[in-house]
Amino acid sequence: MPPATDVAAFIGGFVAAEGSFVKSGRPPTFTFAIALGAADRGSCALMRSQFGIGHVSAYRRRQEHFDDEICFQVRRLKHLVEVIVPFMDEHLPPSHKREQYLAWRAELLDYWENHARRRRCCTVEGCDAPQRAKGVCRRHYYERFGC
Numbered sequence: 028m029p030p031a032t033d034v035a036a037f038i039g040g041f042v043a044a045e046g047s048f049v050k051s052g053r054p055p056t057f058t059f060a061i062a063l064g065a066a067d068r069g070s071c072a073l074m075r076s077q078f079g080i081g082h083v084s085a086y087r088r089r090q091e092h093f094d095d096e097i098c099f100q101v102r103r104l105k106h107l108v109e110v111i112v113p114f115m116d117e118h119l120p121p122s123h124k125r126e127q128y129l130a131w132r133a134e135l136l137d138y139w140e141n142h143a144r145r146r147r148c149c150t151v152e153g154c155d156a157p158q159r160a161k162g163v164c165r166r167h168y169y170e171r172f173g174c
Contacts, residue, residue, distance in 0.1 A: 039118030043122045047061070048127055057104065058101070059101045060099065065097050066094070071097050078101070083099050104138075115128055146158065
Protein backbone atom coordinates (compact mmCIF):
# COMPACT_ATOMS: atom_id res chain seq x y z
CA MET A 28 0.00 0.00 0.00
CA PRO A 29 1.59 3.33 -1.01
CA PRO A 30 2.09 5.78 1.89
CA ALA A 31 -0.19 8.40 0.30
CA THR A 32 -3.16 5.98 0.33
CA ASP A 33 -5.99 6.77 2.74
CA VAL A 34 -5.96 3.83 5.17
CA ALA A 35 -9.72 3.99 5.90
CA ALA A 36 -10.55 3.87 2.19
CA PHE A 37 -8.13 0.97 1.73
CA ILE A 38 -9.74 -0.95 4.59
CA GLY A 39 -13.24 -0.26 3.23
CA GLY A 40 -12.26 -1.63 -0.17
CA PHE A 41 -10.44 -4.57 1.38
CA VAL A 42 -13.54 -5.46 3.43
CA ALA A 43 -15.67 -5.24 0.28
CA ALA A 44 -13.41 -7.87 -1.28
CA GLU A 45 -12.50 -10.14 1.66
CA GLY A 46 -14.77 -9.33 4.61
CA SER A 47 -17.76 -11.23 5.92
CA PHE A 48 -20.67 -10.28 8.14
CA VAL A 49 -22.17 -13.34 9.82
CA LYS A 50 -25.20 -13.94 12.03
CA SER A 51 -25.62 -17.44 13.43
CA GLY A 52 -27.30 -19.41 16.19
CA ARG A 53 -30.02 -18.84 18.75
CA PRO A 54 -29.58 -16.50 20.54
CA PRO A 55 -27.82 -14.93 17.61
CA THR A 56 -24.08 -14.40 17.47
CA PHE A 57 -22.85 -11.61 15.22
CA THR A 58 -19.37 -11.65 13.72
CA PHE A 59 -17.34 -9.41 11.45
CA ALA A 60 -14.41 -11.36 10.01
CA ILE A 61 -11.68 -11.29 7.42
CA ALA A 62 -10.14 -14.70 6.68
CA LEU A 63 -7.02 -14.94 4.53
CA GLY A 64 -4.19 -17.29 3.74
CA ALA A 65 -1.53 -17.40 6.46
CA ALA A 66 0.91 -15.53 4.20
CA ASP A 67 -1.34 -12.44 4.56
CA ARG A 68 -0.91 -12.18 8.34
CA GLY A 69 0.11 -8.51 7.94
CA SER A 70 -3.29 -7.55 6.53
CA CYS A 71 -5.09 -9.02 9.55
CA ALA A 72 -2.61 -7.32 11.88
CA LEU A 73 -3.34 -4.02 10.10
CA MET A 74 -7.07 -4.48 10.70
CA ARG A 75 -6.47 -5.25 14.38
CA SER A 76 -4.24 -2.21 14.84
CA GLN A 77 -6.53 0.18 12.95
CA PHE A 78 -9.73 -0.87 14.70
CA GLY A 79 -8.10 -1.47 18.10
CA ILE A 80 -10.53 -4.33 18.79
CA GLY A 81 -11.00 -7.95 17.80
CA HIS A 82 -8.65 -10.90 17.60
CA VAL A 83 -6.27 -12.36 15.06
CA SER A 84 -6.25 -16.16 15.10
CA ALA A 85 -4.29 -18.73 13.10
CA TYR A 86 -5.82 -22.00 11.93
CA ARG A 87 -4.19 -25.07 10.45
CA ARG A 88 -5.13 -26.16 6.96
CA ARG A 89 -8.31 -28.23 6.81
CA GLN A 90 -7.13 -30.30 3.87
CA GLU A 91 -3.67 -31.09 2.50
CA HIS A 92 -4.05 -28.88 -0.58
CA PHE A 93 -5.40 -25.89 1.40
CA ASP A 94 -3.26 -23.13 2.89
CA ASP A 95 -3.08 -22.36 6.60
CA GLU A 96 -5.49 -19.57 7.50
CA ILE A 97 -5.27 -16.33 9.45
CA CYS A 98 -8.46 -14.63 10.59
CA PHE A 99 -9.27 -11.23 12.07
CA GLN A 100 -12.65 -11.25 13.77
CA VAL A 101 -14.79 -9.09 16.02
CA ARG A 102 -17.61 -10.72 17.97
CA ARG A 103 -18.25 -8.51 21.00
CA LEU A 104 -21.60 -6.77 20.45
CA LYS A 105 -20.46 -3.49 21.95
CA HIS A 106 -17.44 -3.35 19.64
CA LEU A 107 -19.54 -4.23 16.61
CA VAL A 108 -22.08 -1.51 17.40
CA GLU A 109 -19.69 1.22 18.52
CA VAL A 110 -16.70 0.65 16.18
CA ILE A 111 -17.46 -1.57 13.18
CA VAL A 112 -20.91 -0.20 12.27
CA PRO A 113 -19.89 3.49 12.23
CA PHE A 114 -16.73 2.68 10.24
CA MET A 115 -18.58 0.58 7.66
CA ASP A 116 -21.37 3.13 7.36
CA GLU A 117 -18.79 5.71 6.34
CA HIS A 118 -16.14 3.73 4.44
CA LEU A 119 -17.64 0.57 2.90
CA PRO A 120 -18.05 1.39 -0.81
CA PRO A 121 -21.26 0.69 -2.76
CA SER A 122 -21.06 -3.00 -3.63
CA HIS A 123 -22.74 -6.35 -3.16
CA LYS A 124 -20.85 -6.60 0.16
CA ARG A 125 -22.44 -3.33 1.29
CA GLU A 126 -25.90 -4.79 0.62
CA GLN A 127 -24.97 -7.82 2.74
CA TYR A 128 -23.62 -5.50 5.44
CA LEU A 129 -26.82 -3.41 5.53
CA ALA A 130 -28.97 -6.51 6.12
CA TRP A 131 -26.55 -7.75 8.83
CA ARG A 132 -26.45 -4.26 10.39
CA ALA A 133 -30.25 -4.06 10.60
CA GLU A 134 -30.41 -7.40 12.45
CA LEU A 135 -27.48 -6.48 14.70
CA LEU A 136 -28.94 -3.13 15.73
CA ASP A 137 -32.39 -4.65 16.28
CA TYR A 138 -30.85 -7.30 18.54
CA TRP A 139 -28.74 -4.69 20.34
CA GLU A 140 -31.71 -2.41 21.02
CA ASN A 141 -34.36 -5.02 21.85
CA HIS A 142 -32.84 -8.30 22.98
CA ALA A 143 -29.20 -8.04 24.07
CA ARG A 144 -28.43 -8.41 27.73
CA ARG A 145 -26.20 -5.59 28.81
CA ARG A 146 -24.84 -4.98 32.24
CA ARG A 147 -26.11 -1.69 33.61
CA CYS A 148 -23.89 0.83 35.37
CA CYS A 149 -24.16 1.72 39.04
CA THR A 150 -26.95 4.22 39.77
CA VAL A 151 -24.66 6.39 41.94
CA GLU A 152 -23.84 9.64 40.11
CA GLY A 153 -20.42 9.45 38.41
CA CYS A 154 -19.82 5.74 39.01
CA ASP A 155 -19.31 3.57 35.89
CA ALA A 156 -18.83 0.26 37.72
CA PRO A 157 -21.32 -2.52 36.87
CA GLN A 158 -24.45 -2.92 38.98
CA ARG A 159 -24.55 -5.77 41.43
CA ALA A 160 -27.46 -5.70 43.86
CA LYS A 161 -30.10 -3.05 44.51
CA GLY A 162 -28.94 -1.00 41.51
CA VAL A 163 -25.48 -0.18 42.85
CA CYS A 164 -21.96 -1.50 42.37
CA ARG A 165 -20.19 -3.64 44.96
CA ARG A 166 -18.37 -0.69 46.58
CA HIS A 167 -21.51 1.40 47.00
CA TYR A 168 -23.51 -1.62 48.19
CA TYR A 169 -21.09 -2.18 51.07
CA GLU A 170 -21.03 1.56 51.85
CA ARG A 171 -24.84 1.68 52.09
CA PHE A 172 -25.76 -1.69 53.50
CA GLY A 173 -22.53 -2.83 55.20
CA CYS A 174 -21.60 -6.44 55.79
